[in-house]
Amino acid sequence: MSARAGFLAFAIAPVHVHDGRPKEPMALSPQDEQMLDRALALAALGSLVDPNPRVGCVLVRDEVVVGEGFHAGAGTAHAEAAALAQSGESARGATAFITLEPCTHVGRTPPCAQALIDAGVERVVFVAADPSERAGGGAALLREAGIAVEKASPRFEQSSRALNEAWFFAAEHGRPHVTWKYATTLDGRIAAADGSSRWITGDASRADVHALRARSGAVVVGTGTALTDDPALTVRGSAYTGHDPLRVVVGHRDLPADSRLLEPEGEI
Numbered sequence: 183m184s185a186r187a188g189f190l191a192f193a194i195a196p197v198h199v200h201d202g203r204p205k206e207p208m209a210l211s212p213q214d215e216q217m218l219d220r221a222l223a224l225a226a227l228g229s230l231v232d233p234n235p236r237v238g239c240v241l242v243r244d245e246v247v248v249g250e251g252f253h254a255g256a257g258t259a260h261a262e263a264a265a266l267a268q269s270g271e272s273a274r275g276a277t278a279f280i281t282l283e284p285c286t287h288v289g290r291t292p293p294c295a296q297a298l299i300d301a302g303v304e305r306v307v308f309v310a311a312d313p314s315e316r317a318g319g320g321a322a323l324l325r326e327a328g329i330a331v332e333k334a335s336p337r338f339e340q341s342s343r344a345l346n347e348a349w350f351f352a353a354e355h356g357r358p359h360v361t362w363k364y365a366t367t368l369d370g371r372i373a374a375a376d377g378s379s380r381w382i383t384g385d386a387s388r389a390d391v392h393a394l395r396a397r398s399g400a401v402v403v404g405t406g407t408a409l410t411d412d413p414a415l416t417v418r419g420s421a422y423t424g425h426d427p428l429r430v431v432v433g434h435r436d437l438p439a440d441s442r443l444l445e446p447e448g449e450i
């Protein structure tokens with residue numbers, strides 16, 4: 183079965199066609215918006231814990247989806263490359279709907295903007311600009327090549343940002359996105375003075391903690407917490423999806439050999 187045939191069951195309503203180039207941005211049609219929603223749904227299939235953003239791409243030609251792709255994690259094909267691999271020659275003259283501006287850099291994989299140009303894509307609609315210095319600027323490159331480029335409305339950008347909150351933060355601020363997690367009693371205490379009150383939160387809150395660990399690259403505690411609470415800092419229960427964050431202990435004191443942090447699960 184050809185890549186094209188594999189995806190053609192998903193027929194859509196008409197998409198407007200560009201005949202000349204370059205073009206002024208035009209309002210997106212409801213069909214365009216439908217494709218952007220599809221691209222966002224594809225992006226959500228990517229890894230929650232990855233140095234790379236979650237990105238989705240849909241290629242449409244003659245009102246038909248000819249390729250779809252999403253980025254599954256660093257080192258694998260970018261969303262655009264995955265969609266182009268499916269569409270093959272059918273990408274010529276197509277519109278690409280992408281949740282992030284196509285990248286311009288040679289990183290672990292080749293630049294997506296050039297791949298779209300080489301494939302003969304005629305129009306690109308993207309959701310959010312890539313703020314990173316090394317990979318941004320794809321829209322300008324595409325325009326220089328005569329491709330019609332449009333940016334989606336802020337409603338879509340919000341969705342793309344929500345999918346990649348930590349990645350956008352790091353790309354825009356040059357530092358990691360940090361979540362400060364703590365538990366206190368209503369009177370502002372974190373433990374009884376004698377250290378006896380290890381758990382001051384309930385099941386629901388602890389489930390939240392595991393979900394938070396599951397989508398974090400690293401968990402950092404001080405040696406005070408490590409020695410007093412003996413936490414494992416791994417993801418447990420239904421939140422576990424095969425990923426444990428890197429466990430980082432900051433301080434000068436050694437951990438005892440039987441510390442749960444030294445157990446083989448998870449990296450320290």
Ligand SMILES: Nc1nc(O)c(N)c(N[C@@H]2O[C@H](COP(=O)(O)O)[C@@H](O)[C@H]2O)n1
Nearest residue numbers: 237253260261283284285289290291317
């Ligand atoms: N446009 C686009 N589509 C994707 O699917 C992507 N993953 C990205 N990522 C951008 O490229 C950087 C990572 O590239 P490599 O892992 O080095 O290949 C990432 O930081 C984004 O800027 N872009």
